[in-house]
Amino acid sequence: MDTLVPIEDRGGPAQPLLLATGLRKHFPVAGGLLGRTTKVVRAVDDLTLSVAKGETLGVVGESGCGKSTVARLLIRLIKPDKGTMVLDGDPVDEPHGITVNELRRQVQMVFQDSYASLNPRLTIAETLAFAPRAHGLPAAEARERVRDLLSKVGLDPANYATRYPHELSGGQRQRVNIARALALRPRLIILDEAVSALDKSVEAQVLNMLVDLKTELDLTYVFISHDLNVVQYLSDRVLVMYLGKIVELGPVEAIYGNPQHPYTRALLSARPSMDPRKRTREAPIQGDPPNPIDPPSGCRFRTRCPFAEEVCARTEPLLADTGHQAVACHMRVAGSGHSKAMAA
């Protein structure tokens, strides 16, 4: 079987390409006497998300919010403690579904560190041919595939195929990583801070290329970044995370134009101004994000939230639809008990 023909769409455009339900990942922290596990980092807690076919889902949040854990869960680099995943109708890693290997054929990932994610002892051609060869593509065809991939990411095959990773610049290496992610003709690519380490002038080149490749190859992206401007540029929908939880999720226009959650608002107004006449006068929130080992009770944002009330400590707000976007905040739920919420 030639596994490398493009994968046919199965469920039609309305069926999500990827549906993750109730994903949870806690990392035990060794501590105390005899190294017994006493605490857990609650990296991702009961997270449900869907990725529609052909969209770019942006994921934003600060360090420790669990966005990279989400990326690793979606491609099963780590196994969730709980939760299920369905790829275009097929349950993943379940008796009647697809295996994790099949998932990884269809879902690929690009990491932040372009150098660490390439094998320094393999030439670029060897790196790119590795997965196609492992999937049974004959050597001659694999060579053809390598040439094709390199031209797709704007690197001249004659010039780059025989080079080693250390002979390339950061931008060129990240192009190679993107080419490698494309080698198995995946449907979904997870980009985890994929442009964050690049210089601005190079970042723009790679962003333009990502936009072109998406159209050309009919791809779907999950774009994870701490850079709100880049997420806004690329994404159709945006998911905002705070300490392992989704706080807000919706179309990019709604999230950036009319953010509802106090954290989303703070995050957006913490962006440096590009206008020296309109400099930021006051920091939107104080302090650092708390440690995810012992997240606050109730709403995890309440310790930094200017509107926190007693109900916020007592009950955890659920993600509720407000018409344009979904928000996890007591102020947006009628009858929640928060003084700023409407009566039920």
Add this chain to the structure above:
Amino acid sequence: MTNMLQVRDLHVTFVTPDRTVHAVNGVSFDLARGETLGILGESGSGKSVTLRSILRLHPEHRTRWSGSIKLEGDEVLEMGPKALSDLRGQRVSMIFQEPATAFDPVFTIGQQIAETVRRHTGKSETEAMKRAKDLLEMVRIPSPAQRLKAYPHEMSGGMRQRAMIALALSCNPTLLLADEPTTALDATVQIQVLLLVRELQREFNLGVIFVTHDIGVAVEVSDRIGVMYAGKLVEMAPVERMVDAPQHPYSRGLLASTVHDGMRGQRLESIPGAPPDLAEVPSGCSFAPRCKFVRPDCTAAIPSLRDVEAAHAVRCVLAA
């Protein structure tokens, strides 16, 4: 305003048995007391090397330099060991990108600040500790008395960066050098630290040189912005002017390729290619290979940094 710092034709070359890197190739600028100069550039542009030269932080046996760095009349490049160690931390101090590695992990924050205070002012241990507590209070670290006893790993990233600012200001320097101090911080914390630097700069009338690759950050803190490319300043202008009317094709490309609000759906203007290898001394404009306006005289000689109007200088043959 009088110039406290004058840098003239600074060249810094790193020499190792394998290779030579011409990191800074003729940088000149002035800084007045109470002024914040932002130096903007991409990796390898020489911005950090320029900054570190002011404190002579490069390894002496591998570094060749020429030119002049005058701080309040004293030539830094000719200072002996004693004068240098008096300079560092007292007249000039520096904050770094990674506060976790800038602090010694086996001493408490209080001990490290107090040590600096005692070294430069000769105060007693008790007095120095008292000063350390006041400093932590000044950078708005909550419960400073307890934080004095904290080790660096016990603090969050934003807190550590505040503590480093406290350490840097402990001996009342007149010049503060900042090397990407907010790059490793989260967005909501970065803005807090930027505002703190801006506020302390005003309060103590400090000269500040703030090196960053982030245009937004440079715009938030700077009075003037200098753009560096391949070891040279290619443009220097007041911040408003730099944002409104950059002249050098590289500055223009850099501003245009930076993604910000309202660019969704548009194609990003990008600068083709990558910065040059610094193994050789350039003979013409270093940006010429990537420049869309290149013409023969660009590569014939190195363009000079010329004033296009008051306080706005551009290193480009096309600048009028």
